[in-house]
Amino acid sequence: MAPTLCAMCKTQRALIKRPKNHAKLCKACFITIFEDEVHHTITSSNLFFPGEKVAIGASGGKDSTVLASVLKTLNERHGYGLDLVLLSIDEGIKGYRDDSLETVKRNALQYEMPLKIVGYDELYGWTMDQVVETIGKKGNCTYCGVFRRQALDRGAKMLGIKHVVTGHNADDVAETVLMNLLRGDLSRLSRSTSIVTGDSGSEVKRSKPLKYSYEKEIVLYAHHKKLDYFSTECIYSPEAFRGSARSLIKQLERVRPSAILDIVRSGEDMSRLVPRESSSSCGGCKTTPVASAPAVEDDIGGCGSRNGRTPGGEMAAMDKQLIENEAYERLEIDVASTMARNKATQNEKPKDIPIRNGGSKAATRQVLGNCKRCGYMSSHDICQACTLLEGLNKNRPQIQI
Amino acid sequence: MSAAATQAPPAVPAVQTIPITVDFSGGLEMLFSNRRHHSLDVPAADDEGKKSNIGFLVRHLCSTALKDPRTDLFVLDHHIRPGILVLINDADWELEGEEAYELQPGDNILFVSTLHGG
Numbered sequence: 001m002a003p004t005l006c007a008m009c010k011t012q013r014a015l016i017k018r019p020k021n022h023a024k025l026c027k028a029c030f031i032t033i034f035e036d037e038v039h040h041t042i043t044s045s046n047l048f049f050p051g052e053k054v055a056i057g058a059s060g061g062k063d064s065t066v067l068a069s070v071l072k073t074l075n076e077r078h079g080y081g082l083d084l085v086l087l088s089i090d091e092g093i094k095g096y097r098d099d100s101l102e103t104v105k106r107n108a109l110q111y112e113m114p115l116k117i118v119g120y121d122e123l124y125g126w127t128m129d130q131v132v133e134t135i136g137k138k139g140n141c142t143y144c145g146v147f148r149r150q151a152l153d154r155g156a157k158m159l160g161i162k163h164v165v166t167g168h169n170a171d172d173v174a175e176t177v178l179m180n181l182l183r184g185d186l187s188r189l190s191r192s193t194s195i196v197t198g199d200s201g202s203e204v205k206r207s208k209p210l211k212y213s214y215e216k217e218i219v220l221y222a223h224h225k226k227l228d229y230f231s232t233e234c235i236y237s238p239e240a241f242r243g244s245a246r247s248l249i250k251q252l253e254r255v256r257p258s259a260i261l262d263i264v265r266s267g268e269d270m271s272r273l274v275p276r277e278s279s280s281s282c283g284g285c286k287t288t289p290v291a292s293a294p295a296v297e298d299d300i301g302g303c304g305s306r307n308g309r310t311p312g313g314e315m316a317a318m319d320k321q322l323i324e325n326e327a328y329e330r331l332e333i334d335v336a337s338t339m340a341r342n343k344a345t346q347n348e349k350p351k352d353i354p355i356r357n358g359g360s361k362a363a364t365r366q367v368l369g370n371c372k373r374c375g376y377m378s379s380h381d382i383c384q385a386c387t388l389l390e391g392l393n394k395n396r397p398q399i400q401i
Numbered sequence: 402m403s404a405a406a407t408q409a410p411p412a413v414p415a416v417q418t419i420p421i422t423v424d425f426s427g428g429l430e431m432l433f434s435n436r437r438h439h440s441l442d443v444p445a446a447d448d449e450g451k452k453s454n455i456g457f458l459v460r461h462l463c464s465t466a467l468k469d470p471r472t473d474l475f476v477l478d479h480h481i482r483p484g485i486l487v488l489i490n491d492a493d494w495e496l497e498g499e500e501a502y503e504l505q506p507g508d509n510i511l512f513v514s515t516l517h518g519g
Contacts, residue, residue, distance in 0.1 A: 003492075004496055013492070014492070014496060015488075015491055015492040015493060015496070016492075016493055017493045017495045017496055024496060027491075062427070062515075215515045216486060216515055218515075219427060219486060219513055219515045220486070220493075223488070223511075223513065224491075231426070231427045231428040231514070232428060232431075246484075246516070247483070247484075250482075250484035250515075251483045253483065253484075254483040
């Protein structure tokens with residue numbers, strides 16, 4: 001078989017077939033276009049401002065390593081003027097995190113970025129190994145996910161940084177869209193599709209510049225640029241709901257590679273149908289800060305791309321679920337009534353629905369406050385981390401004596 | 402078993418095995434004795450006498466090199482698990498005919514999992 005030539009430069013041998021459009025590209029053109037597309041995502045959504053200090057949530061895995069590499073490249077090439085820092089979380093899982101943290105330390109040298117590591121032990125007094133010792137493997141991802149979300153924010157705060165970028169890719173977003181669709185959780189579905197989560201109301205904003213990048217291309221980018229990354233599975237990771245959604249996405253990709261971006265786009269379109277808080281709750285609450293729920297509650301299932309949101313048996317998780325269900329039940333009615341209203345008033349123009357919610361917050365009735373115990377931003381009196389910690393600390397004496 | 406059959410008769414084509422290198426990364430090395438790089442001589446033809454292709458190589462790897470019981474992390478329904486990238490001499494196997502690609506001496510086949518976290 002004669003080698004296929006690159007569709008862009010027409011001189012080099014094509015080595016990559018792009019999942020989104022089947023374009024056949026050589027290594028150099030692929031690397032260029034991958035970077036250009038991330039640049040486009042960044043500029044079209046005004047992700048950064050000049051001089052901004054940005055922390056890259058770095059695990060040592062492929063996604064965050066590629067993110068760090070691409071951001072360094074683009075920052076220099078296009079003069080973003082960003083001050084980039086690597087921020088890593090040490091969950092305290094022996095034989096898993098130790099090795100990946102070594103990778104992050106090498107990345108810090110390779111990319112000449114300062115590195116900050118914050119440990120669960122210093123933040124919460126518990127390592128994940130100790131948590132698992134106490135509660136068992138079932139449901140531990142809930143703890144890890146809640147702890148990590150706060151840990152990244154707290155680490156950023158320690159560094160005086162207000163923006164954390166994470167390596168979530170298109171496959172991750174598609175997976176989350178599917179999961180929320182399968183759970184009937186339109187509200188969270190809406191939030192999960194935003195490129196920026198957390199807004200002026202929250203202290204630390206989060207964004208995912210690789211939101212439109214295929215996992216396949218991320219791996220190929222890392223391979224062809226010979227990036228140093230670490231891959232292993234969390235030793236406590238269960239193959240739960242997220243795992244099934246993941247397999248489904250990968251199988252769909254095999255049959256129809258564009259499916260992944262199509263799911264992301266469908267998610268974005270659906271999120272426009274979800275009523276915002278202004279239309280669903282009190283009309284005069286403009287001044288009340290509404291919980292920027294993403295910063296508090298999203299990604300509760302843990303490590304984004306890996307761990308399932310486990311339906312473990314803990315009371316805390318159950319309680320929370322019940323409270324959420326109640327809240328969402330009301331929203332369901334709101335969705336229906338809003339749609340009905342739309343239909344009644346503007347029958348002829350069904351497309352006339354709110355456009356592009358961008359980084360704006362989704363429908364939620366929770367009001368933002370601070371945890372009474374740790375002071376961290378929370379929509380409840382006691383934040384999730386403190387609730388979980390309370391349960392853990394109650395059990396601690398039994399184990400240590 | 403086929404090794405014994407192909408050794409004796411001189412009538413068969415000169416090359417009975419094909420030397421290739423196989424690499425595993427992205428977490429797949431865990432399934433293959435924790436080794437990333439493998440140099441192998443694979444039979445030049447499959448049981449039906451057809452030239453060995455990637456599909457045959459995958460079956461061959463499963464029966465010879467895959468030591469881990471979690472075979473479904475590598476193969477599902479007799480095919481490479483979706484989410485694992487295959488590169489043939491650094492080129493996406495989709496450009497080379499996927500499972501039908503016939504192995505050439507000196508080929509490097511890389512299996513990269515995208516399924517592990519980042």
